[in-house]
Amino acid sequence: ESQPATSHLITLRDLSGRQIGDLVRSALHFKYACQAQGQTHHPDLPLQGQTLAVVFSKRSTRTRVATETAMAYLGGQGLFLSPQDIQLGVNESLRDTSQVVSSMCSGIMARVGAHAEIEELARYSQVPVINALSDTYHPTQILADLMTMYEAFSSVSPAAQAGLPLPPPASHEDLMAALRGLQVAWVGDANNIVWEMMMAFPKLGVHLNVATPRGYDTPASVRADAEKFLVPDSDVTPRLTFTHDPAEAIRDSHVVVTDTWVSMGQEAEKAQRLQDFAGYQITQDMVRRGNPAENWRFMHCLPRKPEEVDDEVFYSDRSLVFQEAENRKWTILAVLNALLVNKTF
Ligand code: CP
Ligand code: NVA
Structure with missing residues (x-):
């Protein structure tokens, strides 16, 4: 029996208005729980022991900080990998990188140059891939x-x-x-x-x-x-x-x-x-x-x-x-919760 295709977030083009709205509402919910109700972490720490590969070929302040802090809130951790750290695009193909990284991590958040690169990562990944910015789209x-x-x-x-x-x-x-x-x-x-x-x-x-x-x-x-x-x-x-x-x-x-x-x-x-x-x-x-x-x-x-x-x-x-x-954090948290915890799209 074939496995269902892995869900990714490559661009909001692929989502319905309802799905986009649900992510925004989930983000507002997390913000309210943390800031109005004083929650410091997800009560179930649902991603404990899990790692998100944060593979960035360009600089970032907001997207990186939002992603790593959101993973911490969910009990997991982000593993930041810049082109200085791994073989990506320098010494190894995206296809091989995707297969290797996705065999050890629960998800990949990637910032790339050409949009085709994020599509290539998603094609060969066994785990959800999130576009953290390409030359054509920036869904989060x-x-x-x-x-x-x-x-x-x-x-x-x-x-x-x-x-x-x-x-x-x-x-x-x-x-x-x-x-x-x-x-x-x-x-x-x-x-x-x-x-x-x-x-x-x-x-x-x-x-x-x-x-x-x-x-x-x-x-x-x-x-x-x-x-x-x-x-x-x-x-x-x-x-x-x-x-x-x-x-x-x-x-x-x-x-x-x-x-x-x-x-x-x-x-x-x-x-x-x-x-x-x-x-x-x-x-x-x-x-x-x-x-x-x-x-x-x-x-x-x-x-x-x-x-x-x-x-x-x-x-x-x-x-x-x-x-x-700041809302980058709450919305990325909602995306990680949807893709890695609830597996809802
Ligand atoms: N807006 C945005 O993506 O910012 P960073 O490049 O700092 O992540
Ligand atoms: N258009 C900008 C957005 C940075 C978040 C860039 O691609 O550099």
Whole structure:
């Protein structure tokens, strides 16, 4: 009898809106248990004795810290392996690495260059593989972004004002009530972060308006994938628009979001990119010119450089960036719990 295929998290494209919502709700539940109820570790330590290989071919602060602390909470441990430590890609194929590492660990969290590399790791792994960033997708980041948007726009606001985490929404419908109809403006480079948003936001009823400079358009294949998800749900038909005019993307938006103009691996293009992105820096003036929603907020996956957003916006009350960063931990915890503990997808 053949074994069921191992579950992986490669991109949110592969998940339903319901599955994405369940991960976000689980993350909100963990945050509440730890911060409002004082829990320090999972009461059952369900991953005791288990190891997650954290195989990163690029630098990371948030994803690595979130993953290792989440494993500790579940009673297991993360084993960080950089290209300086193991043979990966230098002296041994991804296929062989995947077979060997997955024979000794319960899961693999991998940060790679080309997206094909994470697919290759998943193909030959006996255990779940989680994409910790590829050149086209960053699923765990967008789970944290959705969680942060729920916290910022839920009508259950008194707890947030007191600095406490919100009680987790009781149902998928409660989560959707906060997210459905939100409008997000992406102003910056078209990259792994915004493409992952395209794979998830429409399924949660979140509209996305993308502004990039000419020459930095989203590839047609990514657009086509995303457009398949633009189906009506309840009374909202999600929208996905593309423009070269930041003001057009910002109009009526609840969230303005950007990312670095020079992603990891693009360092040689830096001078050209700084020139090409002229006029794209997020400032109070720039956002005001676009006429956003009155209660607009700013998001950024980090790490941040001042060229894409000035200090005034970045450190303002409108900025959700540090909450968003912390939420990487709760959402990665939810993913590890789903894949390694509950084995639910
Ligand atoms: N946002 C994010 O993935 O940050 P790190 O590169 O620090 O992990
Ligand atoms: N677009 C950025 C995201 C970093 C988290 C990069 O790929 O470097």
